[in-house]
Amino acid sequence: MHSNNYTLGFVFIVTVILGTLLSFTKENVRDLQEYNLKADVKKNILRSLNFVETESEPWSNEVVERIFNKNVQAFCVNTNGDLVDCILEEVDTERNIEVLPVYLKVVDNKTEGIAVPVAGKGLWSTVFGYIALEPDTDTVLGIQFYKHGETPGLGGEVEKAWFTNNFVGKKIRSNDDKVIGIEVLKGKVDSSNPYSMHQVDGISGATVTGKGVGSFLKEDLGRYESYFNKVRADGTI
Amino acid sequence: MELFNSESKKIINDPINVNNPISLQVLGICSALAVTIRLDQAIIMTLAVIFVLCSSNVILSLIRDYIPSRVRIVIMLSVIASLVSVVDELLQAYLYDMSKQLSVFVGLIITNCIIMGRAEAFALKNGPSKAFLDGLGNGLGYGMIIIIVSFFRELFGAGTITLPDGGAGYVLFSIPEAWYAAGYENIGLLVLSPGAFFILGLVIWTQREIFGIEEGE
Numbered sequence: 207m208h209s210n211n212y213t214l215g216f217v218f219i220v221t222v223i224l225g226t227l228l229s230f231t232k233e234n235v236r237d238l239q240e241y242n243l244k245a246d247v248k249k250n251i252l253r254s255l256n257f258v259e260t261e262s263e264p265w266s267n268e269v270v271e272r273i274f275n276k277n278v279q280a281f282c283v284n285t286n287g288d289l290v291d292c293i294l295e296e297v298d299t300e301r302n303i304e305v306l307p308v309y310l311k312v313v314d315n316k317t318e319g320i321a322v323p324v325a326g327k328g329l330w331s332t333v334f335g336y337i338a339l340e341p342d343t344d345t346v347l348g349i350q351f352y353k354h355g356e357t358p359g360l361g362g363e364v365e366k367a368w369f370t371n372n373f374v375g376k377k378i379r380s381n382d383d384k385v386i387g388i389e390v391l392k393g394k395v396d397s398s399n400p401y402s403m404h405q406v407d408g409i410s411g412a413t414v415t416g417k418g419v420g421s422f423l424k425e426d427l428g429r430y431e432s433y434f435n436k437v438r439a440d441g442t443i
Numbered sequence: 444m445e446l447f448n449s450e451s452k453k454i455i456n457d458p459i460n461v462n463n464p465i466s467l468q469v470l471g472i473c474s475a476l477a478v479t480i481r482l483d484q485a486i487i488m489t490l491a492v493i494f495v496l497c498s499s500n501v502i503l504s505l506i507r508d509y510i511p512s513r514v515r516i517v518i519m520l521s522v523i524a525s526l527v528s529v530v531d532e533l534l535q536a537y538l539y540d541m542s543k544q545l546s547v548f549v550g551l552i553i554t555n556c557i558i559m560g561r562a563e564a565f566a567l568k569n570g571p572s573k574a575f576l577d578g579l580g581n582g583l584g585y586g587m588i589i590i591i592v593s594f595f596r597e598l599f600g601a602g603t604i605t606l607p608d609g610g611a612g613y614v615l616f617s618i619p620e621a622w623y624a625a626g627y628e629n630i631g632l633l634v635l636s637p638g639a640f641f642i643l644g645l646v647i648w649t650q651r652e653i654f655g656i657e658e659g660e
Contacts, residue, residue, distance in 0.1 A: 216518075217514055217517070217518070224525040235536035243539075246543075
């Protein structure tokens with residue numbers, strides 16, 4: 207049996223060594239990790255804006271950075287649709303609903319799409335994504351969910367192409383031009399229904415996740431309504 | 444000491460075959476169910492587990508004579524937890540897509556019973572080189588099972604076979620569209636955890652048949 211002092215000393219030394227090892231590792235890889243995180247955000251914005259990864263040029267961090275810098279303009283607006291100063295990486299759309307990031311897809315000086323972040327409760331977790339609209343601020347260009355903790359195979363299907371592809375071409379504005387978002391149905395869309403252009407097929411076994419997606423799309427897109435109206439009125443972005 | 448004498452071979456081979464940690468000792472089932480949806484995840488997980496298992500076995504074996512027995516569990520846990528955190532940090536830096544898919548399960552290697560089990564049962568009683576071989580053997584035994592399970596789960600559940608490539612995975616094979624058009628369907632159940640139980644059950648059955656192992660009366 208070792209003495210108490212020996213035991214304490216031993217534990218102390220082990221702790222110091224392991225602690226040093228951990229902080230050393232973290233210090234060495236921190237920059238790389240942060241770079242990965244930023245590139246991942248950009249990757250998802252690009253996907254929502256309908257940029258497609260090709261076999262010949264897989265999206266490494268550098269490629270993503272290049273495409274993003276070349277084709278995407280990022281800035282912030284407020285709920286009145288006016289430009290405001292912001293540091294995009296520090297904008298927390300969950301806490302601060304006054305500063306709204308906007309990502310424009312500009313190819314050859316022509317605006318082709320507007321992406322905005324959306325997030326809200328699914329069943330178990332907060333689902334994060336980007337939705338992109340065409341310049342008419344009505345038609346959906348693409349949608350991408352990149353982070354969630356929903357059940358794999360059920361609610362987790364929100365990130366799959368078969369689900370997100372259904373949003374493409376749908377309309378987020380009602381007949382009287384209000385931003386109403388897209389509703390995720392329980393079951394299939396009935397295309398004879400006049401509202402079907404605002405609806406997408408649900409995921410079987412994940413009704414609650416679908417409802418959540420529908421309601422945060424409506425809420426988050428609603429915040430951009432003034433901005434979208436300006437874009438539509440001016441024709442400029 | 445000769446590296447591959449019969450005793451060393453036994454230390455490596457036993458946990459792969461007759462004393463496999465998953466299929467015969469039924470340890471580490473949690474991660475075996477969680478990370479076997481895709482083959483590439485299983486392969487990276489296997490490498491991570493082998494690394495942690497070998498290093499923790501060697502480190503603990505080196506200091507085994509100095510560890511006060513009253514606090515040995517705490518020491519074992521801190522060594523294992525630190526190694527796992529290192530792996531987790533490295534994955535986030537160098538294999539970001541993979542670390543996103545494996546998410547919490549890398550961290551949960553800490554609670555994988557195989558690692559604590561081998562530390563307590565083997566590393567604290569044997570020298571570092573034997574402890575290393577024991578770690579390697581058990582890691583391979585674990586890996587073999589989860590790779591077999593994930594192969595079948597991905598093939599029949601998602602219709603693809605994906606290898607790790609540093610990014611989102613390299614799709615080696617996918618079931619041709621024509622099959623789907625002809626009425627073939629993926630088995631959705633295999634993507635869910637219960638699907639892993641079925642495959643794992645079959646693997647355990649097969650392995651016990653091969654080695655003629657029966658439950659003791």
